[in-house]
Amino acid sequence: MDKGLEKAKMKTCYFCKGPVEPAHIEYMASRAGHYILVKDLPVELCRQCGEVYLDDTASRQIDEAVSDVAKAEQHLNIPVVHCG
Numbered sequence: 274m275d276k277g278l279e280k281a282k283m284k285t286c287y288f289c290k291g292p293v294e295p296a297h298i299e300y301m302a303s304r305a306g307h308y309i310l311v312k313d314l315p316v317e318l319c320r321q322c323g324e325v326y327l328d329d330t331a332s333r334q335i336d337e338a339v340s341d342v343a344k345a346e347q348h349l350n351i352p353v354v355h356c357g
Contacts (some may be wrong), residue, residue: 281315282326282328283317283326283341284324286319286321287324288319288324289319289321289322289324290321291319291320291321291322292307292318292319292320292321293317293318293319293326294317294320295315295316295317295318296315296316296317297313297315297316298313298314298316298318298325299311299312299313299314300316300325300335301312302335302338304307304339304341305310305341307321307342308351309338309339309342309345310349311334311335314331314334314335315330316328316331316333332356
């Protein structure tokens with residue numbers, strides 16, 4: 274396991290009181306009508322309800338990804354469906 278994820282900072286979820294553990298997730302962010310998929314983002318995750326907790330490092334990584342889309346390693350085509 275990644276050294277930075279060995280121990281969760283939170284022990285229990287604020288919402289459901291379930292166990293919170295370190296994890297890596299895919300996080301979808303958006304800015305100015307553009308969507309960015311941030312892969313392998315280190316977070317703390319409630320194993321009971323799925324609530325995601327971001328620390329300062331994860332927030333910075335998201336901000337950097339969103340602010341410099343030109344550095345993206347891959348581009349995906351995503352189907353879009355409008356409801357309503």
